[in-house]
Amino acid sequence: MFVNRGMTLLAGENWRDFFDVIIVQARKPKFFTDESRPIRIYDEINKTHLWDRVTKLEKGKIYYEGTVKQLQDLTGWRGHSVLYFGDHPYSDLADVTLEHGWRTGAIISELSHEISTLNNVDFKSSANWLQMLTQLIEDYQDNDSEVAQIALRKWMKERDDIRNGIKIVFNKQFGSVFRTYHNPTYFSRRLFRFADIYTSDITNLLKYSVNHTFYPRRGVMPHEYVSNFM
Numbered sequence: 001m002f003v004n005r006g007m008t009l010l011a012g013e014n015w016r017d018f019f020d021v022i023i024v025q026a027r028k029p030k031f032f033t034d035e036s037r038p039i040r041i042y043d044e045i046n047k048t049h050l051w052d053r054v055t056k057l058e059k060g061k062i063y064y065e066g067t068v069k070q071l072q073d074l075t076g077w078r079g080h081s082v083l084y085f086g087d088h089p090y091s092d093l094a095d096v097t098l099e100h101g102w103r104t105g106a107i108i109s110e111l112s113h114e115i116s117t118l119n120n121v122d123f124k125s126s127a128n129w130l131q132m133l134t135q136l137i138e139d140y141q142d143n144d145s146e147v148a149q150i151a152l153r154k155w156m157k158e159r160d161d162i163r164n165g166i167k168i169v170f171n172k173q174f175g176s177v178f179r180t181y182h183n184p185t186y187f188s189r190r191l192f193r194f195a196d197i198y199t200s201d202i203t204n205l206l207k208y209s210v211n212h213t214f215y216p217r218r219g220v221m222p223h224e225y226v227s228n229f230m
Contacts (some may be wrong), residue, residue, distance in 0.1 A: 003024050006087040017150055020061070021071070021075065022062045023039070023062075023063045023064070023065075023066060024066050027065065029091060029095055031067060032067075032096060032099065035067055037067055038065070038070065039057075039063050039064070039066030039074070040052075040064045041054060041062070042064045050136055054074070055074075056074060057071075057074050060064065063228040068096070068100060072100075078100075079102065081101060083103040084102045086193075087109075089105045089193070090190055092106075093106060094194050095229075098194075103196045104194060104197075105195060105196065105197045105199070106195035106197075106198040107201065107202055108176045108198050109200055109201070110227050111198070111200035112200040113150075113170070114198075120169075123169060127166060127167050128218065130163065130165055130166065133155055133158060137152060137156060138157055167180075194206060197214050
C-alpha cells in the first residue's frame with residue numbers, strides 16, 4: 001500500500017504507533033461534505049475494505065473513506081478541540097474552519113525561503129531605506145521649489161528601483177508568495193482567513209509542548225504607524 005510505504009520511509013516500521021486514528025482514501029473534500037459514505041475497516045491482506053459496520057475506532061487499525069460527521073461522532077473530536085493541518089488554505093482548510101469550527105494549521109513550504117530572504121542583511125537595509133525614502137517623498141512632495149522637485153524625482157526613481165529590487169529577490173517572475181510590494185497577495189489573504197497558524201514544516205512544532213498556546217501578534221494599522229527614522 002502506498003501510504004504504508006511512504007509512512008514507513010518517513011517514520012519507520014512502527015509509524016502507526018504515532019496515530020490514534022488512521023483513515024485512508026478519505027477523498028477530500030468529499031470527506032467534509034458527504035454524509036452517506038460509511039467508514040470501513042481496510043483489509044490489509046485482501047487489499048480491500050470490509051463491509052462490517054464500524055462502531056468504534058481502534059488504534060493501529062486502518063480505516064477507509066467515511067465522513068467528518070462519523071469521525072466526530074465516533075471520537076468526540078469537535079470544534080476548537082481539533083487542530084487540522086493542510087497544505088492548501090482553501091481546498092484543505094476552508095470547509096473545516098467555516099463548517100466545523102476546527103482550528104487549522106497550514107504547511108507552506110515556501111515559507112523557508114521567504115524567512116531566509118527577509119533576514120538577509122541587504123534586504124533589511126533596502127526595506128528600511130525604502131520606508132525612509134517613502135516618508136521623505138510624502139513630506140516634501142508639496143514643495144514647489146526647483147531644488148525640491150529635482151530631489152523628489154530622484155527619490156521617486158530610487159524608490160521604484162528599490163521596490164522592484166526587493167520584489168524580485170524572492171522570485172524573478174512574480175516576487176513574494178505573501179506580498180506584492182506593500183500589500184498582501186490573494187494567497188496571503190486566503191491563508192490569514194482560513195489558517196490559525198502556519199509553518200514551513202510540521203516538524204517545527206516538535207519544539208513546543210502539546211499544551212503550548214500560540215498568540216496572535218498585534219498588527220499595525222496605517223493610522224498607528226510611526227516611522228522609526230523621523
